[in-house]
Amino acid sequence: MPHFLMNLRHVPDDEAEEIRALFEEHGVDYYETPPSRWGISMGGFWTRDGAEAERARALLATYQQSRSDTQRAEYSRRLAAGEVPSFGQRLMRRPLTVLATLLAVALILGLSVAPFLSW
Known part of the structure; x- marks a missing residue:
């Protein structure tokens, strides 16, 4: 086996x-x-x-x-x-990628937490 x-x-x-x-x-x-x-x-x-x-x-x-x-x-x-590279260096090198990633994280976090916040 x-x-x-x-x-x-x-x-x-x-x-x-x-x-x-x-x-x-x-x-x-x-x-x-x-x-x-x-x-x-x-x-x-x-x-x-x-x-x-x-x-x-x-x-x-x-x-x-x-x-x-x-x-x-x-x-x-x-x-x-x-x-x-630090966060600031990554932000300066690829601002759109970093901001898009942060936006995606915030969106996912918001969608995950929203059902618990609305009574």
Whole structure:
């Protein structure tokens, strides 16, 4: 029976490549299903054996913790270097996009709260 290891929806290509390399390096017998063109099926990494699935999940947990630490450190470095745009910088760079987004958020919030405010 197949054992699901990881969803590939919204996974960057570099992360998927690193996971494939990790599985290959440790000899994990896995297979991959690609996400569908229209986003109906998610795609993912799978194994056929329960014991192999547990071993792969342990490897994934270690890898994901390491990747999380690396990504957080990179974000902190970019933040300290001033490479992460602030709200004001985004507003100056793309005023229509930012204002349209704020308007959409306000509209959705208003529609969500309106039934509770009118007695």
